[in-house]
Amino acid sequence: xxxxxxxxxxxxxxxxxxxxxxxxxxxDGLEQExxxxxxxxxxxxxxxRSQQHEGWTCLPNRYDDGxxxxxxxDRPAVKRLMADIEAGKVDCVVVYMVDRLxxxxxxxxxxxxxxxxxxxxxxxxxxxxxxxSSMGRLVxxxxxxFAQFERxxxxxxxxxxxxxxxxxxxxxxxxxxLGYDLDAVCTKLVVNEDEAVRVxxxxxxxxxxxxxxxxxxxxxxxxxxxxxxxxxxxHECGGSxxxxxxxxxxxxxxVYAGRVRYKNETHDGEHPALVDPATWQKVQALLQRNxxxxxxxxxxxxxxxxxxxxxxxxxxxxxxxxxxxxGNRKYRYYVCTHAQKRGWDQCPSKSIPAAQVEAFxxxxxxxxxxxxxxxxxxxxxxxxxxxxxxxELEAERRQLERDLARWHTELRNxxxxxxxxxxDPDLLARLADLQDRIQAAERQAARARDQIQxxxxxxxxxxxxxxxxxxxxxxxxxxxxxxxxxxxDLLVRQVDYDGGKGTVAIAFHPTxxxxxxxxxxxxxxxxxx
Numbered sequence: 176x177x178x179x180x181x182x183x184x185x186x187x188x189x190x191x192x193x194x195x196x197x198x199x200x201x202x203d204g205l206e207q208e209x210x211x212x213x214x215x216x217x218x219x220x221x222x223x224r225s226q227q228h229e230g231w232t233c234l235p236n237r238y239d240d241g242x243x244x245x246x247x248x249d250r251p252a253v254k255r256l257m258a259d260i261e262a263g264k265v266d267c268v269v270v271y272m273v274d275r276l277x278x279x280x281x282x283x284x285x286x287x288x289x290x291x292x293x294x295x296x297x298x299x300x301x302x303x304x305x306x307x308s309s310m311g312r313l314v315x316x317x318x319x320x321f322a323q324f325e326r327x328x329x330x331x332x333x334x335x336x337x338x339x340x341x342x343x344x345x346x347x348x349x350x351x352x353l354g355y356d357l358d359a360v361c362t363k364l365v366v367n368e369d370e371a372v373r374v375x376x377x378x379x380x381x382x383x384x385x386x387x388x389x390x391x392x393x394x395x396x397x398x399x400x401x402x403x404x405x406x407x408x409x410h411e412c413g414g415s416x417x418x419x420x421x422x423x424x425x426x427x428x429x430v431y432a433g434r435v436r437y438k439n440e441t442h443d444g445e446h447p448a449l450v451d452p453a454t455w456q457k458v459q460a461l462l463q464r465n466x467x468x469x470x471x472x473x474x475x476x477x478x479x480x481x482x483x484x485x486x487x488x489x490x491x492x493x494x495x496x497x498x499x500x501x502g503n504r505k506y507r508y509y510v511c512t513h514a515q516k517r518g519w520d521q522c523p524s525k526s527i528p529a530a531q532v533e534a535f536x537x538x539x540x541x542x543x544x545x546x547x548x549x550x551x552x553x554x555x556x557x558x559x560x561x562x563x564x565x566x567e568l569e570a571e572r573r574q575l576e577r578d579l580a581r582w583h584t585e586l587r588n589x590x591x592x593x594x595x596x597x598x599d600p601d602l603l604a605r606l607a608d609l610q611d612r613i614q615a616a617e618r619q620a621a622r623a624r625d626q627i628q629x630x631x632x633x634x635x636x637x638x639x640x641x642x643x644x645x646x647x648x649x650x651x652x653x654x655x656x657x658x659x660x661x662x663x664d665l666l667v668r669q670v671d672y673d674g675g676k677g678t679v680a681i682a683f684h685p686t687x688x689x690x691x692x693x694x695x696x697x698x699x700x701x702x703x704x
Contacts, residue, residue, distance in 0.1 A: 179278050186288050188229050190230050190232055190266075190290050190679075191226075191229065191231045191232065191267050192232060192268045193223045193231055193232065193233050193234060193266070193267045193268075193269050193298075193547065194234050194236065194238055194256060194259065194265045194267070194269070195212075195215075195216050195219040195223070195234075195237075195238065195267070195269050195270075196221075196238040196239075196240075196244060196252065196253070196259075196268060196270050196275065196276055197212040197215040197216050197238070197239045197240070197270070197271065197275060198215075198239075198241075198243060198245070198250070198252075198275045198276070199211045199212055199240070199242065199243075200211075200242070200244055200245065201242055201397060202241060202242035205241045205242065210240055210241075212239045213269075214271075215271040215275065216237070216239070216300070218300050219233075219269045219271060219300055220233050222269060222298070222300045223269060223350060227519055230553050231267070233269075234256075234264075234265070236250075236254060236259070238252040238456075239252070239257045240253060242253040244278075245274060245275070245276070245277050245278035245279070245434075246278050246279055247279065247282065248277075248282050248541065250574075253276075256268070257286070257289060259324050260289060260290070260293050260295055261289070261293065263291075263293065265295055266294070266295060267295060267296045267297070267298060267421070268290070268295060268296075268298070268689075269298045269300065270297075270298070270299055270300070271282045271299070271300050271301060272299055272300075272301050272302060273299045273302060276297075281425055281674065293493065294451050297385055302547065304423050304437050306343055309437055310623035317485060321587070328625040341497060345362075345363075345435070345444075345445055350402075350404075350412075350413075351402055351404050352372040352402055352425075353370050353371075353374055353401060353402040353425065354366065354370045354372065354373070354431065355365060355430070355449075357445065361445065363416070363445055363668070364430070364444075364445075364446035365388075365447065365623070366446075366447055368468075368570070368576045369571070369573055370402070370569040370570075370574070371449050372566055372567050372571075373399060373567060373571070374425070374449050374450070375454075376452060376459055376563070376564075376567045377390065377394070377399075377422070377425065377426070377686060378426065378431075378450050378454055378455075379454070380564075381426060381461070382457055382461065383668070385461060385465070385483070387419055387422055387423060387447040388419070390422060390466075391418075391419060392423060394417050394419075394668055395416065395420075397571070397621040397623075398622060398623075399417065399571070399573055400413075400414050400417060401413050401414060401415050401416075401417055401421060402414075403578075418536055423462070426462060426657060427459070427460055427462065429441050430444065430446070430533050430579075431448065431449045431450045431455070431504065432448050432450055432452065432455045433446065433447060433448030434448075454670060455599065460491075464492075471662070476507055478479065478537070479507065479509075479529060479533075479660065480529075480533045480537070480656075480660045480663045481509065481529075481532065481533060481536065481663065481670055482496050482660065483664075484663070484664065484669055485509050485532065485668055485670045485672060486669060486670065486671050486672070487511040487512075487514075487522060487524045487672060487673075487674070488671040488672060488673040488678075488680070489522060489523050489524050489673055489674065489675055490512075490513035490514070490521075490522050490524070492511065492512050492513045493512055493524075494509040494510060494511050494512065494672065495509065495510055495512050495515075496508075496509060496510075496529065497509070497510045498529075505531065506528070506571055507528070507529035508526045508527065508528060509526060509527050509529055509532065509672075510525070510526040511524050511525055514526075517592065522674070523673070523674045523675030524673065524674030524675070525674060526673055527672055527674065528532060532670070532672060533678060535635075535679055536663065536667065536670060536679075536681060537651070539681050540666055540667075541628070562563060565578065565627060566659055568626055568627045569627065570670065571619075571623050572623045572624065572627070573622060575616050575619055575620040575623065576620065577653070578611060579617065579620070582609050582613050582616070583613065585609060586609045586613065587605070589605055589606050589609065616672045632689070650696075666681060666683060667681060667682070667683055668682045669681075669682040670682075
């Protein structure tokens, strides 16, 4: 029998606002018109439509994390989703699979606390559970435990693969470094010849100046920057000024020695070395001696001519200035730092009177002007240095010309739609960036051409060099002790003393004679002005 009151009134449904969250770990395929994030969202929206009879409706906001790992919460879409939940805008979170939201059991537990506190349910489309029930929460925790286990296994496999790759000397990824390009076909490092010239020059500059800051100033003067490359997406990366940290990282990067590093291990690499073993070892020894600060000149109040130049050949360490007083007389010495730290019996050199070794070095400088063979060697080394600098500048000029050609082509392509009235902010920003790059590169190219011209004009003149060394004696006697130390530092790169053999070996700066000739010429002009 029918009730006398007729049919019951229709049930009023409460609206369930559903937020669809999607995630993909890598950026591969995201550029496609229909990608993995779109497929996940389509499945989730279809599931929400199937629950319309329960009042479910899909929110228009998109919570998509492309190229983000599920192992942490550092994801923009997750942060927006949690903020909307806190604001009471979401009743249900829908995902394609549970591991799309998180692969960390701890992170997921924190999310569930927030969900429960705001009465938000969680639904996985393909795994058929709902956290509104106790059984759904149990199944969720089991699935999430397996998701975290899978993530940890993948991480272990990735680490093992990188270790095996490095131990075989192969390049295992990362941003490209100055001096090399990445072969896209065989994923090997190939030498970029123009950049390789710069890398070798940087190593030689550090050996010449024996400190990071003077090298940085020289690199800034030359306008040299970090590696510039084009990403897969098409935009340009790198090209920033070289900082002190970046310079130290470059000088200690074993890749330049033809090796690869994995944790504390180094292995022979497949790629060719850019720096010869002798130069590499000298730079590492100098860095270790100077510490992370990179060294630098200190005060020389006692006028030690060979401070920072004299080394103990037997111990392969520096000899530091020292002095003692006896009555009114002061005695100056150079002392082996190894003997100071380990004991006098550990070094055959121990110490040497400063006046004795300084007089010997000064006499050898005089001999360069008197001995034709020594003079010819000094001139040859100076010219070799000029040729090396010319090679660096020519390589820099060629690289800048290639960059300018590429940027001018891109500028013309961008200028067409802008000239037609396009107002896309990204397009306008790229146009401005290209114009800035072109102006900076043109200035740098002009500076390189000027430096090339200067070197070609002022190559070492043998007559001027001979006059400079002939004038050494009168100039030397007129100088104060600290000025004499500066002149010696200008001419001499290193002095090795072996107390066991009783020998002193002097290495001159290749450009020392040229520098002395330039300084004397400047002094002459000032006196006649």
